[in-house]
Amino acid sequence: MSPWLAAARAVGAEIAARHADDVDLRARFPAEAVTGLRDRQLLGLLVPSTEGGAGAGIADVVSICHELGRYCASTAMVYAMHQIQVACIVRHAGHNPWQRAFLRRLADGQLLLASATSEAGAAGDVRSSICALDEKRGRFTLVKQAPVISYGEESDAILVTARRTAQSPPSDQVIVVVPRSGVELQPQETWNTLGMRGTCSRGYRLTAEGEMSQVIPVPYADVSAQTMLPVSHLVWGALWLGIATDALGRARAFVRAEAKKRPGETPLGAARLAVAVNELQTMKSNLLACLRLYEAAIGSVDGPSAISLAVAMNNLKLGSSQSVVKIVGEAMLICGLAGYRNDSPFSLGRHLRDAHSAAVMVSNDRISANNATLALALRDDLEPLA
Amino acid sequence: MSSPLKVRIRTVLKNAGSLQNGVDALPDDADLHAAGLTSHATVSLMLALEEMFDIEFPDRLLGRLTFSSIDAIARALIEIGVQDEAA
The missing domain is CATH 2.40.110.10 (Butyryl-CoA Dehydrogenase, subunit A, domain 2)
Known part of the structure; x- marks a missing residue:
């Protein structure tokens, strides 16, 4: 585990988790967790070392979003949205002196964008x-x-x-x-x-x-296609995976507790848990495959604008946003009343409400409509499988 | 003076480009995206060009650069074998 991920895990487990219910209840900014991320220099992670940053890559941010999503989805979303903006400047600032100086300020002061x-x-x-x-x-x-x-x-x-x-x-x-x-x-x-x-x-x-x-010295159309859109879908996919992972973790703990109460019997929820684990595996595999696709694409000149990449990233968003709702719903059915309650260790209300934002906050219907247009231009995939 | 190929590209662009202020006043090297060519209209333009010239753009030419000006479209079409009679 990278030191960054270890630091993010500490912020998630020790700070974000503690305040998550209060943040949710009062609809307030997760100030404690964001301060924790700032103190550990995790806001300027993507800034290149030439500008005084850590020079980390998208994969590092993706794994941090996943980690934070397990503890407080709002904290993870704030971090994700911040890093989307940082990625746009890092990738498209070019040699613009104001932008380069701003990146230095960002790394020095751990600014939140x-x-x-x-x-x-x-x-x-x-x-x-x-x-x-x-x-x-x-x-x-x-x-x-x-x-x-x-x-x-x-x-x-x-x-x-x-x-x-x-x-x-x-x-x-x-x-x-x-x-x-x-x-x-x-x-x-x-x-x-x-x-x-x-x-x-x-x-x-x-x-x-x-x-x-x-002004970023590249048209927004390019910033959007090459960075903002793919990075958004990757970091969101990661934090939604974090929500689903924690929900299923609670369901697994519930089923194991049931199994221990009645040795030799397979608890009622175990079959449903197995199906949900399959869905989580698909969600994770899709995210990792799209991450590799993006990393390969940023190496090529016109790569990140490629239609096949845009379709893949849109599909990641559509798929993950639906999977997270499905998995949290399954976890709730597995835990039954213990998951439905707001005051049990298996409570899933916040997870379920946070999960529903995934399809709504950036409309899945709009993304589907974009994909319908792109489908007209999409070519057969002739890449060998391995 | 536009080449015959660019005249044909203009005809396609007029119908498929959905440009607010039309095509006539645009020089061959004008930025079509700055003139209002949206990503949605780019796909329509691509399909209309494929129909007009009976070709298929390969995946590598499906970026924004290919459709960034009348000149750029002409270069891409010539690259995939379309003849420009004036050339």
Whole structure:
């Protein structure tokens, strides 16, 4: 186990787990766990060593998200969303001096990054913007109606998408890094949801200003296709696997306790547990296969834009988001009333509510529709199996 | 002056590209994504080009770069064997 993963496990088991119910109950930011991650230098993990970071890879972040997901899904989701933003800057900053200096600040100060990609009126399509950069003499201003910015108030910087200019079509987007000193957030919507209550994904009217060098020097279309989309689906898939793993861990403990009470008899829940273990294995295998696919793709020039990769990553999201609900549901049936109760060691209510966010917070129907379009262009897979 | 191949590409782009401000004013090297070519429209454009030229784009040419300008599309088509009469 890497020292990073060991540190993340310690934060998960000793801090996140202890506060998870309170975070959920009060729909509050998991401040203790995020401070723990910051103290252990886990926020700047992806920053290259040339910029003072740890120079870790996506696989390290994926395994940390899985680990945190076992203890507090909101903490894991905050960490996942943060690392998605970091990955975008690390991969697409190029030689832009402002971006490189920002990465150094990120590593030094272990800054927490949030994202404002969705927009009121864009009907959930993050690849389409209404707001636009207003550029004057090398500086920009920007006003965005953001229906959700997760942990915006707790973040140190926000990555915001917008049309390149006021004349640009909705699909010609850029993404700009705005430190909190350049952002004003006017709260508009509260966050009182079924699950993932600790992400504090409130709505705001966002006003931002800064230098044009804060714009990531690659079109958002490329940032999205090559990094944001695949990395999102990998880190989400990992944390959902963490939720499912913990739920099934509780179910397994329940079945074993039953078996010990009546030696020689196979408990009623054992057959259901076996089926759920199979589903968990599929979920994990799919995640690891997609991780390898992504790692191979980032080695090639146009690779990460490839349609087959996009379809695979979308399928990972669709599959994992459904599997996590199914597995937690099975765990609940295995534990019976002990799982249904909110006050037992086998309680699964929070897991179930958090799991349902997976298909909703980024709509599976939209991803299915994208896949339907991509299916028209998808070629036969001629790769040898091994 | 556009080559015959690029004139045919423009015809396809007019019908399949769903560009807000049309195609006529765009130079051959204009960035089609900046002109509003969405990822959805890119797939429609690809299918329409395959139909027009009776070809199939190989997987390696299915990136955004291939459809980034009329020039880029022409290069890709020539690469997979489409003849440009003016060339």
